[in-house]
Amino acid sequence: MADCIFCKIVRGEIPCAKIMEDDHAFSLLDIGPINAGHALVIPKRHYPTLFEVTDEDLAACVVMARKVAAAVYKAVGASGLNFLQNNFRVAGQLVEHAHFHLIPRFQNDGFLTSWPGKAYAVGEMDKVLHKVLAEL
Numbered sequence: 001m002a003d004c005i006f007c008k009i010v011r012g013e014i015p016c017a018k019i020m021e022d023d024h025a026f027s028l029l030d031i032g033p034i035n036a037g038h039a040l041v042i043p044k045r046h047y048p049t050l051f052e053v054t055d056e057d058l059a060a061c062v063v064m065a066r067k068v069a070a071a072v073y074k075a076v077g078a079s080g081l082n083f084l085q086n087n088f089r090v091a092g093q094l095v096e097h098a099h100f101h102l103i104p105r106f107q108n109d110g111f112l113t114s115w116p117g118k119a120y121a122v123g124e125m126d127k128v129l130h131k132v133l134a135e136l
Contacts, residue, residue: 006097010044019068024060027068030101034111037076037104041065047098049087061100069102078104082111 008014010026017029019039030038041064043057053061065083073081082103086093105111120128 004046004095004097006042006095006099007046010042019071020064022060022064024057025064027064034101034103035076035078035106035109037072037078039068039072039102040099041068041102042097042099048096049093050085050098051087053098065100065102072102072104076104079107080105 005014009016009028010021016031019027019029021027021044024044025041026044027039027041030040041061043053043061045054045057047053047057050058069081069083072078082101082105084101084103085099086101087098103111105113
């Protein structure tokens with residue numbers, strides 16, 4: 001997409017703090033980090049969400065994410081690291097180009113570490129499982 005900020009970054013039209021790139025993926029530091037070292041990994045081709053990313057580009061992103069995550073973790077002396085990916089605004093996706101967040105974590109950094117789970121009603125888990133399996 002021509003006006004996508006991540007596509008412009010990949011094309012070199014907007015400067016960034018690039019960490020690495022290959023034929024399929026690109027990594028950079030997030031300009032609005034949760035913690036110092038917060039990085040992104042994006043497919044170089046434009047895909048609005050995870051659901052459109054090709055297997056080849058997705059695999060490249062995940063492999064790159066592992067390398068960058070290890071480097072960020074060590075570089076900033078983190079105690080942990082979150083690997084997150086959001087799809088659609090309701091889930092927190094702010095840029096409509098699939099991307100993965102690598103967020104270094106520190107004790108008491110104030111970032112949400114978990115969310116409350118909800119129990120299934122009796123029989124609901126089986127119903128949901130059958131619906132999901134039907135979509136595979």
